[in-house]
Amino acid sequence: MNTLPGVILAGGLATRMGGGDKALLALGGRPLLAHVIDRLAPQVGDIALNANGDAARFADFGLPVLPDSIAGYPGPLAGVLAAMDWAATLGADRVVTVAADTPFFPADLVARLQAAAGDPPLVLAATKGDAKTRSKSRSGLIRHPTFGLWPVALREDLRAAVTEGLSKVVLWTERFDGREALFPSEGHDPFFNVNTPDDLIRAEGML
Incomplete structure (x- = not known):
């Protein structure tokens, strides 16, 4: 098993779903979060969940x-910061994050992120997309900013950036020439x- 820690990001407001916890929605008779845990667990060591409000609902x-x-x-940068702070308490020098609403992410996510790491080891997952996509990077790829490898050493810089109001993940990663x-x-x-x-209906069909 990989000893790299992983954090599932579930701290959003789920406004397009009408509010509440997307991670607890039923998919195939199980919570969406259970599918995400199953996908992540073989790829990392310790796992934590970034979520706000009463933690007891995830007990x-x-x-x-x-x-x-x-x-x-x-x-999401606040969730990434929470992940980095937690990884620091474990003595880890980096941490992986995934989204709680993405049940079919790659089974080799962590391996590919680590293989792409430079100095600092700051990497976002990316895919190819059509010309209409507005979230493309300079390389022409679509970045998926909640799926990343994050160096713990940059957490104070991230804390300052979020405190100052920065909310867009890629604006922060580009400061350090983050890789894809x-x-x-x-x-x-x-x-x-x-x-x-x-x-959610589409995801049922994809199971």
Whole structure:
């Protein structure tokens, strides 16, 4: 087993789903979060969950629950910061994050992120996309900013950036020339995420 720690990001407001916890929605008779844990567990060592509010609602999963350390739901970077802070307590020099609403992410996610790491080991997952995609990087790839490898040594810089109001992940990673790990996407989207009730129906069909 990989000793790299992993954190599942579930700190968002799920506005397109009508609020509440997307991670607890039923998919194939099990919570969406259970599918994400099953996908992540073979790839990492310790796992934690970044979520805000009452941690007791996730008690059945047996994971440490890490709230954002910065109030006001400032976005996924706050979850990444919580992940980095937790990894530091474990003595780890890097941590992987995944999204709680993406049940079919690649089984080789962590291996590919690590293989793409430079100095610092800051890497985002990426796929190829069509010309209409607005979230492309300079390399022409679509970045998936909740799926990344994060160096713990940069956590104070990230803390300052989030405190100052930065919310867009790629604006921070570009400060350090963050790399991209390319994942195949021909015929399917490996980072398909459940944002709406229709997405949940589609995910049922993908199981």
